[in-house]
Amino acid sequence: MSSAVLGVDVGGTTTAAGVVTPEGEVLVDACLPTHRGGPGTAGRTIGELIEDILRRAAAEKLNVKGIGVGVPGIVDPVSGRIGEEAHHVPDLRNQPLASRLAERFGLPAFVDNDVNALALAESMFGLGRGVRSLVVLAPGTGFGAGIILNGQLVRGAQGFGGEFGHAPVSFEGRPCWCGSRGCLAAYASGRGIAEAARARVAADPGAALRRLAGGDLANISAPLVFQAAAGGDPVAGTVIDEACRALGAMIGTIVNGLNPELVVITGGVAASYAPLEKQVLDAAAQHAYSRALHQTRIAIEPSDKRLTLRGAAALVLYEMGRRRL
Amino acid sequence: MSSAVLGVDVGGTTTAAGVVTPEGEVLVDACLPTHRGGPGTAGRTIGELIEDILRRAAAEKLNVKGIGVGVPGIVDPVSGRIGEEAHHVPDLRNQPLASRLAERFGLPAFVDNDVNALALAESMFGLGRGVRSLVVLAPGTGFGAGIILNGQLVRGAQGFGGEFGHAPVSFEGRPCWCGSRGCLAAYASGRGIAEAARARVAADPGAALRRLAGGDLANISAPLVFQAAAGGDPVAGTVIDEACRALGAMIGTIVNGLNPELVVITGGVAASYAPLEKQVLDAAAQHAYSRALHQTRIAIEPSDKRLTLRGAAALVLYEMGRRRL
Numbered sequence: 231m232s233s234a235v236l237g238v239d240v241g242g243t244t245t246a247a248g249v250v251t252p253e254g255e256v257l258v259d260a261c262l263p264t265h266r267g268g269p270g271t272a273g274r275t276i277g278e279l280i281e282d283i284l285r286r287a288a289a290e291k292l293n294v295k296g297i298g299v300g301v302p303g304i305v306d307p308v309s310g311r312i313g314e315e316a317h318h319v320p321d322l323r324n325q326p327l328a329s330r331l332a333e334r335f336g337l338p339a340f341v342d343n344d345v346n347a348l349a350l351a352e353s354m355f356g357l358g359r360g361v362r363s364l365v366v367l368a369p370g371t372g373f374g375a376g377i378i379l380n381g382q383l384v385r386g387a388q389g390f391g392g393e394f395g396h397a398p399v400s401f402e403g404r405p406c407w408c409g410s411r412g413c414l415a416a417y418a419s420g421r422g423i424a425e426a427a428r429a430r431v432a433a434d435p436g437a438a439l440r441r442l443a444g445g446d447l448a449n450i451s452a453p454l455v456f457q458a459a460a461g462g463d464p465v466a467g468t469v470i471d472e473a474c475r476a477l478g479a480m481i482g483t484i485v486n487g488l489n490p491e492l493v494v495i496t497g498g499v500a501a502s503y504a505p506l507e508k509q510v511l512d513a514a515a516q517h518a519y520s521r522a523l524h525q526t527r528i529a530i531e532p533s534d535k536r537l538t539l540r541g542a543a544a545l546v547l548y549e550m551g552r553r554r555l
Numbered sequence: 556m557s558s559a560v561l562g563v564d565v566g567g568t569t570t571a572a573g574v575v576t577p578e579g580e581v582l583v584d585a586c587l588p589t590h591r592g593g594p595g596t597a598g599r600t601i602g603e604l605i606e607d608i609l610r611r612a613a614a615e616k617l618n619v620k621g622i623g624v625g626v627p628g629i630v631d632p633v634s635g636r637i638g639e640e641a642h643h644v645p646d647l648r649n650q651p652l653a654s655r656l657a658e659r660f661g662l663p664a665f666v667d668n669d670v671n672a673l674a675l676a677e678s679m680f681g682l683g684r685g686v687r688s689l690v691v692l693a694p695g696t697g698f699g700a701g702i703i704l705n706g707q708l709v710r711g712a713q714g715f716g717g718e719f720g721h722a723p724v725s726f727e728g729r730p731c732w733c734g735s736r737g738c739l740a741a742y743a744s745g746r747g748i749a750e751a752a753r754a755r756v757a758a759d760p761g762a763a764l765r766r767l768a769g770g771d772l773a774n775i776s777a778p779l780v781f782q783a784a785a786g787g788d789p790v791a792g793t794v795i796d797e798a799c800r801a802l803g804a805m806i807g808t809i810v811n812g813l814n815p816e817l818v819v820i821t822g823g824v825a826a827s828y829a830p831l832e833k834q835v836l837d838a839a840a841q842h843a844y845s846r847a848l849h850q851t852r853i854a855i856e857p858s859d860k861r862l863t864l865r866g867a868a869a870l871v872l873y874e875m876g877r878r879r880l
Contacts, residue, residue: 313846363712375812380707386814387688390847393811398842400725400737401804410842412725412804479726479737483808486718487700489711517723517735521638522715 231293235550236283236337237543238276238299239344239535240264242318242371245272246535247279249287249294250543252552254355256536258286270321280335296338297331298545300347300538302374304393307385310341340545344538345392345497346383349376350548351541352494357529363490367394367480368497370533373415373422379488383548395419399479417476420452420499426469427455437465456502474506478513485518485526492527501532556618561608561662562868563601563624564669564860565589567643567696570597571860572604574612574619575868577877579680581861583611595646605660621663622656623870625672625863627699629718632710635666665870669863670822671708671717674701675873676866677819682854688815692719692805693822695858698740698747704813708873720744724804742801745777745824751794752780762790781827799831803838810843810851817852826857 234257238247241264248259260282264272280297287294303316303323310326312319331339349366352358362381368374373395377384384391395415396408403412404426416422428447431437439458443449458466481493495503495510503510507530515523559582563572566589573584585607589597605622612619628641628648635651637644656664674691677683687706693699698720702709709716720740721733728737729751741747753772756762764783768774783791806818820828820835828835832855840848 315844315846377812379704379709382705382707384704384813386847387816388814388847388850390811390814390844393814393844393847394808396842396844397808397811398804399723400727401800401838401842402725403727410807412842475726479723482735483719483722486715486722487702488709489713489715489718491712513726517721517726517737519640519715519718519721521640522711522713522718525713 231291233295234287234292235543235546236280236287236294236297237539237541237546238279238297239347239539239542240272240276240299240301240319241344242302245275245279246539247283248539248543249283249292250540252547254351254540254543256539257292258283258290259539264319272319273321273325273327276327276331277334280331284335294337296340296546296550297335298347298542299327299331299339299341300344300542300545301327301341302344304389305342306389312341313389338546338550340549342383342385342545343374343376343389343392344541345374345376346385347376347541347545348496348538349378349392349541350383350544351537353378354544354547354552355540356537357494357527357531358492361491363488364492364494365484365488365490366494366496367477369419369477369495369500369503370498371420373419374497377488379490394480394484397480399476414476414480418473418480423452423455423469423473423499424450426472427466430465430469434465438463439465452499453502460505470506471509474503474509475513477503478510478515479517481510481514481528482517485514485522489522490526492529495528495530496533498533500530504530504532556616558620559612559617560868560871561605561612561619561622562864562866562871563604563622564672564864564867565597565601565624565626565644567627570600570604571864572608573864573868574608574617575865577872579676579865579868581864582617583608583615584864589644597644598646598650598652601652601656602659605656609660619662621665621871621875622660623672623867624652624656624664624666625669625867625870626652626666627669629714630667631714637666638714663871663875665874667708667710667870668699668701668714668717669866670699670701671710672701672866672870673821673863674703674717674866675708675869676862678703679869679872679877680865681862682819682852682856683817686816688813689817689819690809690813690815691819691821692802694744694802694820694825694828695823696745698744699822702813704815719805719809722805724801739801739805743798743805748777748780748794748798748824749775751797752791755790755794759790763788764790777824778827785830795831796834799828799834800838802828803835803840804842806835806839806853807842810839810847814847815851817854820853820855821858823858825855829855829857
């Protein structure tokens, strides 16, 4: 029997699970709607997926050594509890998921923030192979990040490590839905871009973006704003320009403050940023020490659900030691 | 003979050296003007101080096991060379100081940024004892910082780790002397505060701060601006208010992104911030996750040259292992 680990990537909508080899190959996988049993049933879905995958793994004579779960929330590294900020999986809030899974399945289990898991995946299987320090920035609906420095995941004292999404890029800037102002997410996430565009269109009855949205502000989404900006719409152009400059500023903060070898921009909105790479890098260059920036690889990589799943598995490899598996 | 290490704290004006025990006690010390032999003689001063201290240490039967040097600049952790940004010690730029000292004195030698050394001092001998993760913010003339995460110093790939002074707190903000804009240093360092106040006074002939400065803008220093703000001067008050909000924003970025157990604000301007602690913490609270901030100790600690000297010694203890000394 060959050894492998089980990874579970819990999303707000869909949850995927699979058996992953120490080399990162996904051998057996499945996915289900996270809340298939109704609102607040994420925990049950996770359990069903793990059961199903373990059964299939046994049939394939795969020896599963541990379970890793990436969740859209903050996980306290000491208590193992998922933070109250995890609005997409309300039934998991304040739950010590790892110890519950370990007990139920009789396997070592590890739970961490999904972008932390993604950073481990980049480090083990992705662009970060051979790299000691990297930061993953993941603009999606919100804005996550994961940090690996000196070869170690930066979880922080309570698990907030990497929460640059609600770090300020402008301390007197735009209000954010979190109640603060000037957050990176308010400028450069999908929700931030859509909200900023709606506010501008609401104040500008003649905006072309209003027509593109069929006259309904609710139809203004981040992809539509990127598309309108590419088509020359000035309102959308301003919003996307600010998004690029804010993202570049955060890259500057990261390059100057943490000086990693690699910064990966991925997540749901990354593909929209890809054609604007020069604009983002120019903004970063305005803020970063040029000597540091020139030696940092900055890559925009469209989101890859498979990599996130492998990241959940990477949590097990990271915690248990890849070689000792 | 008892074992100890030799620390050298190289400042733009004064350089101090001393023998420090593994417990952080300074036994023998001395200091000299950094450029006592004329401009660009820092290297020679360092050598003379080390010679003098080693002679005195031998007389006191102290067994010096290694030399640590904190410099006002970026030190490449791979090549050991001091970066070209080290304007205060021009003769040391691009020099591999550690290997030169090791060769000359026949002892292991380690050179690092002075605020990195200070972070190690806080960790070993100061407020950070028993703490795995801390960030030192050091507003002085400029603005340095040092980071320890998971018990390890964050040097970064080229040694820029901790350079939050020129990280943006406002990507569309105030121009900075470094050529960028919105840098933390432009708002919250001694030079940033003085320059901002001068610019405001130049535009406001009736400003009380002008009279306090004896009519000469060159006399406007950061301490004078803090003093005028405390006395109710509105121009100075605006500048100091922005300084506190910018500093609070960076604390927010650090608490959210790195989630350390401890943030220490020290350096030459720290004593001026001490009476404004509430203002700084309120600004941090606007940006940081309250759950993370509430569990972070934030301390404003007036600068202590002795701690910086002990930090230089701490570099040796960190690199060689304190217990193996």
